Amino acid sequence: MTCRTGLLPEDCAADHWCAALGGERTADGNGQWRANCPYPGCGAERALEWDMPGKSVRWKTFCGYHDKEALRPVLAERLKGCLPRRRSDRTPIDHDDLIALALSGAPPMTMKLAMLQMGGMRTAEAFDKLGVRRENRARVIAGRTGGASKRIQNRRSQEGLIHLTGSATLIPPGGIL
Numbered sequence: 001m002t003c004r005t006g007l008l009p010e011d012c013a014a015d016h017w018c019a020a021l022g023g024e025r026t027a028d029g030n031g032q033w034r035a036n037c038p039y040p041g042c043g044a045e046r047a048l049e050w051d052m053p054g055k056s057v058r059w060k061t062f063c064g065y066h067d068k069e070a071l072r073p074v075l076a077e078r079l080k081g082c083l084p085r086r087r088s089d090r091t092p093i094d095h096d097d098l099i100a101l102a103l104s105g106a107p108p109m110t111m112k113l114a115m116l117q118m119g120g121m122r123t124a125e126a127f128d129k130l131g132v133r134r135e136n137r138a139r140v141i142a143g144r145t146g147g148a149s150k151r152i153q154n155r156r157s158q159e160g161l162i163h164l165t166g167s168a169t170l171i172p173p174g175g176i177l
């Protein structure tokens with residue numbers, strides 16, 4: 001469900017998409033809509049097609065000049081929140097990973113970073129959101145922030161043992177190293 005005003009996908013496809021793109025139902029009655037290519041200055045006739053086979057609108061392009069990668073930002077701009085996210089933008093969160101993270105004893109900032117990464121953010125983006133300065137990032141990744149003891153800080157050779165993503169095997173500072 002990705003409509004900005006919470007319309008059912010079918011209604012979003014018919015109302016929002018058609019209004020934004022000048023779409024029309026295809027004549028053969030198979031539940032599809034067509035519009036001219038929305039790429040600025042293109043307008044290839046009836047080159048954009050969409051339908052609603054499941055829970056969200058599916059679309060493809062027949063324009064000879066503009067593939068999906070080229071059209072995605074154009075559609076995102078025109079549709080203002082009614083464009084479904086690419087499925088690959090977000091991988092499902094593994095419940096066991098989430099539980100392991102919560103119980104890991106990682107410092108708060110390290111835990112927040114791991115949560116944002118699980119949510120699909122890239123590491124640099126997550127750090128920006130968290131306001132972590134560059135010089136501190138390696139320590140956050142290594143789980144050595146906030147009151148880490150001298151003993152821990154001296155053990156620089158251990159850096160890199162903590163993996164934040166994937167199996168979420170987080171080892172707390174001073175833990176089972």
Ligand SMILES: [Zn+2]
Binds near residue numbers: 002003007012017082
């Ligand atoms: Zn909509």
Ligand SMILES: [Zn+2]
Binds near residue numbers: 042063
């Ligand atoms: Zn085009």
